[in-house]
Amino acid sequence: xxxxxxxxxxxxxxxxxxxxxxxxxxxxxxxxxxxxxxxxxxxxxxxxxxxxxxxxxxxxxxxxxxxxxxxxxxxxxxxxxxxxxxxxxxxxxxxxxxxxxxxxxxxxxxxxxxxxxxxxxxxxxxxxxxxxxxxxxxxxxxxxxxxxxxxxxxxxxxxxxxxxxxxxxxxxxxxxxxxxxxxxxxxxxxxxxxxxxxxxxxxxxxxxxxxxxxxxxxxxxxxxxxxxxxxxxxxxxxxx
Amino acid sequence: xxxxxxxxxxxxxxxxxxxxxxxxxxxxxxxxxxxxxxxxxxxxxxxxxxxxxxxxxxxxxxxxxxxxxxxxxxxxxxxxxxxxxxxxxxxxxxxxxxxxxxxxxxxxxxxxxxxxxxxxxxxxxxxxxxxxxxxxxxxxxxxxxxxxxxxxxxxxxxxxxxxxxxxxxxxxxxxxxxxxxxxxxxxxxxxxxxxxxxxxxxxxxxxxxxxxxxxxxxxxxxxxxxxxxxxxxxxxxxxx
Numbered sequence: 001x002x003x004x005x006x007x008x009x010x011x012x013x014x015x016x017x018x019x020x021x022x023x024x025x026x027x028x029x030x031x032x033x034x035x036x037x038x039x040x041x042x043x044x045x046x047x048x049x050x051x052x053x054x055x056x057x058x059x060x061x062x063x064x065x066x067x068x069x070x071x072x073x074x075x076x077x078x079x080x081x082x083x084x085x086x087x088x089x090x091x092x093x094x095x096x097x098x099x100x101x102x103x104x105x106x107x108x109x110x111x112x113x114x115x116x117x118x119x120x121x122x123x124x125x126x127x128x129x130x131x132x133x134x135x136x137x138x139x140x141x142x143x144x145x146x147x148x149x150x151x152x153x154x155x156x157x158x159x160x161x162x163x164x165x166x167x168x169x170x171x172x173x174x175x176x177x178x179x180x181x182x183x184x185x186x187x188x189x190x191x192x193x194x195x196x197x198x199x200x201x202x203x204x205x206x207x208x209x210x211x212x213x214x215x216x217x218x219x220x221x222x223x224x225x226x227x228x229x230x231x232x233x234x235x236x237x238x239x240x
Numbered sequence: 241x242x243x244x245x246x247x248x249x250x251x252x253x254x255x256x257x258x259x260x261x262x263x264x265x266x267x268x269x270x271x272x273x274x275x276x277x278x279x280x281x282x283x284x285x286x287x288x289x290x291x292x293x294x295x296x297x298x299x300x301x302x303x304x305x306x307x308x309x310x311x312x313x314x315x316x317x318x319x320x321x322x323x324x325x326x327x328x329x330x331x332x333x334x335x336x337x338x339x340x341x342x343x344x345x346x347x348x349x350x351x352x353x354x355x356x357x358x359x360x361x362x363x364x365x366x367x368x369x370x371x372x373x374x375x376x377x378x379x380x381x382x383x384x385x386x387x388x389x390x391x392x393x394x395x396x397x398x399x400x401x402x403x404x405x406x407x408x409x410x411x412x413x414x415x416x417x418x419x420x421x422x423x424x425x426x427x428x429x430x431x432x433x434x435x436x437x438x439x440x441x442x443x444x445x446x447x448x449x450x451x452x453x454x455x456x457x458x459x460x461x462x463x464x465x466x467x468x469x470x471x472x473x474x475x476x477x478x479x480x
Contacts, residue, residue, distance in 0.1 A: 013441065014443060016269055016279045016281075017269060017412065017460065018268075018270030018272070019458060021266040022265070025255075025262070025284070026258060026261040027258075028258075029256055029258030031258075033257050039257070039258075040256065040286060041284065041285050041286075042282075042283065042284040043283050044265070044281065044282040044283075046280060046281075051281070073423050073427075073444070074423050075423055075430055075455075076431035076434050077442070106424075111425075114424060114425075114428065115428060116425075116427030116428050151446060151447075153448070182351070183314050183315055184346075184354060184360075187314040187315045187356030187357070187359075188354065191315065191356070194316050201253065202317070203253055203254060204313070205254055205259075206313060207391075208374075208375075208393070215315075218259065
């Protein structure tokens with residue numbers, strides 16, 4: 001059976017303006033690979049209602065799971081929760097369970113649960129909350145969309161609580177071989193090798209360092225024995 | 241007049257598997273902001289023909305410019321050029337001008353222009369070549385799509401030769417104010433401030449460092465005087 005598929009939606013003007021370098025994509029990609037869920041697409045869109053709604057609808061239809069990051073804080077530019085509700089035509093309001101979590105958090109901190117902070121308790125009807133052990137304000141899951149914070153420490157904590165609940169396939173294993181020859185020299189035999197192993201994914205990632213041209217050939221598959229045998233074959237092909 | 245818009249398409253399994261952390265998105269985002277072209281969306285897709293063709297068609301229709309990175313090398317997994325040709329229903333073959341560039345490069349290096357390397361001279365009919373001062377194999381421009389290499393040094397060199405040929409709008413300027421108060425405390429007045437300045441983009445990016453909660457408030461606009469006046473107002477609102 002093929003692995004479940006996933007897409008990620010990164011929401012945030014700060015990434016698209018070049019102000020911030022996104023860190024969540026790389027983190028989630030690694031975690032999903034270990035879990036055996038195939039990340040097929042990532043989209044980054046701005047804090048724009050139409051763009052977010054269209055992306056959520058398109059990705060939720062096309063993939064088993066969707067993971068979003070960003071836009072669930074208390075400020076005026078945090079519109080993700082309302083967009084997710086709109087994407088699924090679901091009512092949204094301050095929900096008692098989320099409000100109670102925030103109330104307890106701010107009571108403990110001696111801070112007021114004001115109107116702005118209360119926005120973080122806006123949760124679509126029927127959604128399941130995602131625990132936020134860092135700063136309390138929860139994420140949520142609506143249908144196949146997992147809505148998480150953009151701050152990397154919180155995003156990672158939410159991923160940690162979500163992934164164990166999902167059923168993955170066989171984790172994708174990878175092996176790599178560093179070949180100190182130009183890609184153009186190895187491309188022919190490498191293409192033949194890939195054609196002989198349709199069950200494996202074979203990629204070539206060129207590097208250039210201190211004037212030396214080479215390539216890291218990466219082979220991926222879910223069966224360790226098959227992978228090891230293929231790597232032996234590959235090493236034979238490109239022995240120095 | 242509003243600025244031209246842009247989208248970026250990153251092509252590569254190695255990003256989606258978490259093996260490699262993409263660097264080109266952040267670089268291009270910064271360069272486009274300086275040029276006055278608004279980056280509206282980034283997509284990352286795998287080395288899959290259908291996914292690449294669909295993304296190119298969708299993005300080329302929706303935005304003024306599209307920039308792609310990755311998949312134009314000599315190996316079997318480099319399928320970008322053929323996908324771009326398919327997306328625009330344009331014939332593609334080894335083209336004499338691209339072949340001459342490669343021939344000169346490999347002659348000089350004393351290497352053979354073999355079948356694999358010759359694949360890098362496959363250029364769609366009617367496309368304009370993009371110079372590659374690093375490793376010769378050119379990128380190309382077909383209609384509004386700019387096709388560039390994935391290796392960061394080459395990608396950056398290609399961006400440098402492409403951007404001066406594009407007409408940007410007024411570069412987006414940004415100013416930021418570091419406010420050492422929780423986002424929930426500043427969200428109310430900040431939302432009012434944003435509503436008073438519909439011509440400016442106002443974002444709040446929370447941080448958390450050594451137990452201190454705060455936010456970097458970033459205001460963007462194209463008029464330096466308007467921006468400076470707004471920042472004075474903002475500083476007055478959140479004076480410590």
